[in-house]
Each structure stands twice: as C-alpha cells, then as structure tokens.
Amino acid sequence: MGRPGFVHEVDRSTPPVLFWRGENFSLEKLPAGRSRVIYPPEPLPALKDIDGAIRHALLNPHDRDPLPALLFPGMKLTIAFDDVSLPLPKMRRPDIRQRVIEAVLDLAAAAGVDDVHLIAALGLHRRMHEYELRHALGDRIYDAFHPRGMLYQHDAEDPDNLSIIGTTDHGEVLEINKRAADSDLVVYVNINSVSMDGGWKSITTGLASYKCLSHHHTGETLQNTKSLMGDRKHSALHTSIWRLGKVLEDHGPKLFQIETTLNTDMFPDPYGFINKREWEWTARDRATFLGVSKGLALMPVKARRKMFFNIESPHQMTSVQAGETEAVHKITLEHVYRQQLVTVEGQTDILTLGIPYVCPYNPDGVMNPILVMCMGLGYLFNMYRNKPLVREGGVIIMTHPTYRDFNPVHHPSYIDFFEQVLPDTTDPVVMGQKWEKQFAEDEWYRHLYRTGNAYHGVHPFYAWYWGAHGQQHAGKVIIVGGDPATVRRLGFTPASTMDDAFEIASDVVGRTPTVTHLHVPSLLVADVQ
C-alpha cells in the first residue's frame, strides 16, 4: 500500500522542486517558510487479477442485470470506448480498453450476438490513427472488426448518422451517434483518469454532435463550473450534462456503463524520478535527472517529443465496475478520490504549476500555446475539491517554453484561432459570441475533422473555455520560460526565471506571498479545507 498524499512545508533544507517545462524539466527553489508542495498519494496497488475483475464486474453489475442477460441473438450491440486522449501517457499493452472489450465480446459471442459495432467516442477530438486504435484495442479486435466496417470512429458532423434522442427542460437537444441510438444495448468503456470524466459525460459528449455539445461547452458555462473535479452541483458543465443524461436514460437506448480507474504509476524507469518526492531522490535519481535534462536540452524539440510520446506508462487498473451509469460512476469516484485526493489546509496567494509536454488534446502532437493555457488553467488549476488552491485574485505561475508551434494536421483551426481570435480577444464569452460560429461551421475544418486527423474547428474554443474559470479567478498569470510574444498573445505575463516571476507577482500579492506548488505528476485532487 502506497503512502497517502502529502503536503510538504518548504523550509531551508527542502531541496529544489521538480517542475515540468514542456519537453524538459527544471528544479526550482521555492521560498522557505511560506511555500508548500502537494505530493499525490503513491500509486495504489493494481488489481491482482485484472481479467477476473473485469469478468466479475460484467457478471455482477450495479443496478443492472448481468451483461449476459442483456445479450441475445439478432440484437444490435454497440461498444463505445474512450479515445486517445486517455490515459496519459499511453499505457503499456494490453490497454484496459482491449481487456474490457475482449471480455464483452466473449460474452456477446457466447450469446450469439453478431451485429456488434465498436465506436471510438471521439466527440470533437481528432480521429485516431490506426496505430492508436491497435494500441487501444489490440490487433485481434482491430483485424476482426475494422476491415468489416464494424470498428470506426464517431463523426459528430455526419448528419446521416446522428439521431436526436430528446430535449431537456432547459432546451438542450441531445443528439448522438445514430448507431448507438438505434442499438438494443450500448456498452460504454471508460478510463476514468480524473473525476471529471465518466458518468453521463461519456455518451453525451463522446458520441454527441456539435449541436449537442454547444449547449454546455461555452465560455459562460465553464466560467460557472467552479468545481470541475469536485462536487457536481458546483459545475454548470456537469449539471447540464446530467440533464442530458436524464434524457438519455428516459428516451435513449439501454446502457451498460463500464468504468475503470488507474493507479498513478505513470512513468517507467529511467523516468522514475518524476514520480518521487525530491528529498527522497537517490544518487542514481539525481544522476538520471541530470543526464535526462541535459540530454533533452541538447536534442531538437521534435526528437524530445518523439521520445516522450514513446513512453508507455506502467499504470495499472485499480478498479472496474459496471452497470447503471450513475450507480457505477458513484463507485468510480470513490476509487478516483482514493488514489488522488490530498487534504490541504486553505488557499495561498500563488499557485505554481509545471506544464508537461502533453495534455488530453495533443497525444503524439504539439503542446501548442492554447493547450498550455488549457492544461494550466483548465486542468491543473481545477484539480481541487471545495475551493481552488490559490485565492481569488492570486497569481498562477506556470513553467513551459510556450513556443509558437502547432501541429497543422491535428490542430489546423488552433493556428487560425491563435492568429485571428486571440489578437482580438482572450475573453471566452466574447470570443464565443463573435468568433465561434465561424470556426464551428468552417467547411475546411469540417472536412479535416471528418476525413483527416484534425480536431474539430471549434475545438480551440473549447480548450480555451476549459480555462475560463481559472482565467477569471486569477489576478495574474505568469509563464516562466515561455516565448514572450506568444505568452503575451495568451493574455499572460512572460518571465525569464522563477525569481523574476515572484518579483512580477509582487505587484499583485505583495512581497511575502504564500505559495502552493502542485507536484505534477502525478494526478491529484486537492481537497482544500
């Protein structure tokens, strides 16, 4: 059993703390006597018999009949699964999705079900490459289903393959994948890396149309999502999604939700030092850090990206549960919090965040400037329950090179968003009103999303909206080590060093601010009291 999460009060003997800086790291000294570092709980032990646990979950679901009882010959069975945005880094083969789906397929075969479709629940994310599908599902599934057109990816812009299920009492239209809507049973296979995911969000975003998503993926909604990872009642996003979930439950196909949780054993050797607390680094860890960071500094950025994206994480399954969506999700959240929750006393004036090379929207791609904002203010800032780690009006300091670099295949509309929208406004509400429609309905972006490997044209807006609450909450955002012009384009303040950043922050929080550093990785949710 790993040790629980830990809040380390920084004193003079505290060694410098590890910060991600995109495709490299730095060690930063935090002010003694007024800084703290939040470390996640150590990885929970993996389930001993993963395949046995999966089978047990399918045969003993919560508030649903066992899966075999829901299967019958001649039925339409649709298995939807989370896309390449999860987990990060990609896990060693076999991926959980493969293990779960193989178990479901075994039961389906035993029941004589032969009309089975597998759908990657992309939402508005980019289509997965073949090698990514093979990694997630295994070659056996891919080779059996893909050539026959029974393994494919959701298309949120295909009018012939979308179906309206109903409308909420708030006027939100639930429009989802037609095959799923017309199925006798939809099995959704989740990887619940964070508490935000899963539940009704799975189908109502992963298999939804742009029209459906546009109800709640807005600047206003995300500004009013005060607890993305915590209490759903304080999340306008989840409140809307749960309303759509009610429509899905009442008028949609029969559902069988499968949710899985992972431990936080994210980086294998030689990157093991990333997971550790710095004062526990051995001489070998220190030497490895030095070698890795110096070596990375000498490598071209493309080579560094390739190296990091080749990492296969050793993280393993800690739970699997199946059945009725809400009943399953409740248990899932308990498992997620068991792995990720750290109790923290009060807020501080400054929150520091090391931004890594990857976020859910750039696997095998470039962490472009908009995604830096999204990762910092959208994801890491929101890793709290109750209230943010930084006080309202405080300062968020991030470390990242924030280069003006984009993957034109994955993020074509992000480039235009950076060049056209951000010089005009960084206000999520204003950009939503003024610019979103043009991007969302752009025929070229639609073509690239549907036929290539591009995120939907509207996606940079969604990435930006994700940081709306953090943007509104912070008095100032500083990026250390970023390209100054690019950082300014984001509406943030560039700083060369962490000391400079603290100096710049003093205008807002005074000369002796309190500081919290969220240790990344691993994933943690700060339960701020």
Place this chain on the structure above:
Amino acid sequence: MSRLVFSRKPARFAAARLAGSLMPGRGASVGPLSLEPDETLPLPTREWVRLNPRLAGICGSDLALVDGSAAAYFDPLVSYPFTPGHEVVADVEGTDRRVVVVPVLSCITRGITPVCHACEHGAIHLCERVAFGHLEPGLQTGFCADTGGGWSREMIAHPSQLVDVPDDMDDEAAVLIEPTACAVHAAQRYTGKETVIIGAGTLGLLTLAAITATRDRDRTGPVIVTARYAEQKRLAKELGADIVCATDELPRWVRSATSSLVFGDQLTCGAPHVIDCVGSSDSLQQALQVVAPGGEVQVVGMPGNVSLELTSLWHRETAIRGCYAYTRPDFDTAIDLVRRFDLGRMVSATYSLKDYTDAIAHAAQAGRRGAVKIAFDMRDTRSN
C-alpha cells in the same frame, strides 16, 4: 556638390549589386551613384522650365537601381549619366509656383507629333514612344540624362508635367502626391470584393488608402493587408484595413475570409483581387496561392527577375497584370487623398544630399526602422 548622379560604371554596378545583396541600401556607398557639382541643363525647347527641388522621395525603384538589382529591361529606357528622383516637389524657377512633377516622359514632352495612340487617349504611362523624340531615353524624369532628377538642386521639366501644389499643403504632404497617384491608379481596379494587399510599405499603405476612400466598409468584402513591422501594422489599421496579418498568416486569413478549402498549398477559392506591392518571387507566388480562380494579381511593386511556378495561373485562369504609374487626372485625386488621410505624416525622415548613403540605407530598411517614406531635403541648401 549638389546633385546625385548615377553613371554607367559596370564595375561599380557589380559592386553595388554585391553590397546590396548583403545589406539593402549599401549599394549607395560602393556603386555608381555619386555626389557631383551643379550642372545647368540645356532646355530642350523654350517652353521647358527649370525647377528647384524642395523635397524628393526615395522610392523602391530608386533603391533597386542603387543596389544594382534593377532588371536589364530598363537599360534601353535610361540614359546615363542621370540624376535620380521622380517623387519631387519643387519651385518653378523665376516664379512663385510650387509644383509636383508628373515624371512620365510622354510624347508631348519628347516633342513627338502626332502623339502616339496611348498619349492621345491620356494614357501617358503607356506611351508608345518612351525612348524616342528629342530627349535621350528615359523611362521617367529621374532616369533621363536630359531632364535631371529630384535628387538635386536643379532639374528641368515640361509644363505638361507640372501640377500645382495647393498653398495650404506643406512640402512633406506634397512629396507624397506622386506615389499616391500610383496608388490611385492601382485602386481603380478595386472590385469591392475580398481584396488582398501584399506589403505595407509606402505603396501598399497608399494603395490601401486609395481603396478605403472608395469603399463602403459595410458593403464590401474585407481588405486584407500583410505587414511585417509594427508601425506598418498600425498604419494599415488606421488607413482602413479590415485584417492586418503577417506574411505567413495570409493564406489562412484568406482561407477563412473566403470559406475556402485547401489542396496542397493552394486555396480552392481565394480573393478575386490581389495587389502585390512587393514584387518579389515570394510575394508573387503567394499572390497566386491566395487569388481566386479567374481572379487577378495586380503587380504594383516593381518586380525584377522573378521565378514563378505558373501552373496554378494556367489551371485557375488567373491573371497577372502590371500596374505602372498613372495618368494626369490621378494626381488630382491623389491631392485629395493626401489631404484626407494626412499622408504627409508618412515622411519619416529627410536627409541632405551629402548624407545620401545614410538616407538610402534608411530608406532600404524603412520598415524595420519604423519609417515609411524617406526623402532628400534641398530646402536649406538653396543658393538663393
């Protein structure tokens, strides 16, 4: 020493070409341009007048000449030695007239009768006798051995070349009238649809002003301008551009503005009218990349020897059309434009003739140094 003279000196020309390729504007210090003593030019006929230049601008074609990058095409159209300078505001000697010069040397200035077909119809810029008549060859005043040019204290002109400067207009504004007339001429092909102006140097900005003067922003397609430097971007916005972007951003802006798709680097739609105010291989190639099928690329900036992939021109039936100089009435419109947009503010710095190497270096790096138009100032070196 009060006039700059460009002589036919092949070795110096080669040196200028080399220096100019290393550092734009550096051809002035090693090339065939030199400061010479005054010379009284003979008047070709009695009606010609002597002018005392007050200000004379440095234009892109002058810089190409000084840096040795002008095309060989011009060789038979110039006569050596000559004094450059065709953007001129001057006093007419012996009178109190202050004028700008229409530098085109058309049939009437050359004493050719009957005048050619183009001149007969007022299209003096298309004169069919440009290298003939009683003047030595000369594309314009400023390229002709007989007329002198504005980079001096004295030159000569035919009365048909003179346009009076309004009394309330200062010299800085007046020296912009000639390049503004070029812009007025270019803007006559404005369609009201999506329009791209490549380059926000003097010509690009003035063309933008000329277009802005004729359009109703609510009812016309966007005007997209590429600009490299901050001051150029600021001025472009101020002069009415809807979108100002960096050069590498242009295809994406045009794509968005015209709901275009893309194949390779080529937009499927594009802007019907692209005005290239740079005239380089890169700018022209980009113009072809963003122009709509059946559209027109108008070349306003003087091109030299360029290399272009023209398959798209063939495939998409686009046209590349030159745009040279102006007609006499364009000057009247230009005077209004200069006044309306306060274009005199674009004269960023003036130099005396003796500081010509600094002046030309400044003009060659105008954008980078936050400047637009650089001019020679002869007002404080008058002998009278």
